[in-house]
């Protein structure tokens with residue numbers, strides 16, 4: 449049984465807000481050319497690599513919204529599977545349906561992931577997990593996420609295909625049976641999407657008995673950030689994955705500071721300017737080599753999924769980040785990356 453449905457007035461208010469703010473063409477031309485890699489010169493203070501050292505590069509594919517396929521050597525992980533875009537009207541009023549052709553096109557040449565990480569359970573972070581595993585014939589992956597994510601996924605007939613690991617964000621490193629992979633989940637919070645309002649913020653406390661089909665049935669549950677360690681020969685890649693702009697970024701920065709420098713910091717863009725101090729606090733604490741932006745494409749556009757979400761303010765976050773990294777002059781910093789959907793990022 450799902451968590452109690454929101455009051456009808458809540459649904460209508462949410463719907464009206466969605467329509468008011470997003471209808472009438474959700475997109476604007478991208479303020480930065482997608483796929484452009486912004487580079488700042490790196491001072492020549494890095495130690496040369498050891499002779500004979502073998503390091504598997506990190507190969508990342510952004511698949512839109514907060515979904516990344518990340519691979520080092522034989523180990524692959526997938527985050528927040530969501531690929532089936534719906535119009536604002538459909539999202540507000542109608543059934544959501546996965547798009548098999550798009551799922552196939554995005555995932556067909558990527559290795560099967562051993563672990564799938566769910567940051568939170570809004571529809572745009574979890575709704576294509578079960579269809580993707582069925583369509584690709586995947587089985588045996590460990591899924592990591594909140595109790596809400598587990599209860600929600602119980603409603604799918606494909607649930608036998610994965611082993612779910614509930615994470616609370618309040619314990620240490622998570623058990624993983626995948627060699628060369630370690631995870632730590634941390635409470636992250638979720639910035640409001642519309643004005644100061646966070647849509648569908650509840651937890652789902654009982655397993656569903658059928659797949660959710662409406663956006664409001666995908667309640668967020670606990671929102672988690674992940675620290676990921678992927679061993680790659682002589683090196684361990686450290687990645688911080690955020691599924692949405694975190695309201696708890698100061699606490700995250702404090703907890704993750706001990707793990708710096710981070711190799712890759714994945715930063716959501718949508719609603720970034722509603723959270724004071726983000727993303728500067730995280731950049732200062734984590735000292736990342738690469739900053740990879742995510743969750744800035746228009747998830748309401750079915751035909752042009754790469755277009756930038758109207759209110760994402762990609763220009764604004766790029767400016768803030770460039771000022772931050774310029775001021776820091778970190779010797780390890782390499783690049784801010786605005787990825788193209790499905791373009792391979794090879795990070796060494």
Ligand SMILES: [Zn+2]
Nearest residue numbers: 568570638692
């Ligand atoms: Zn969300």
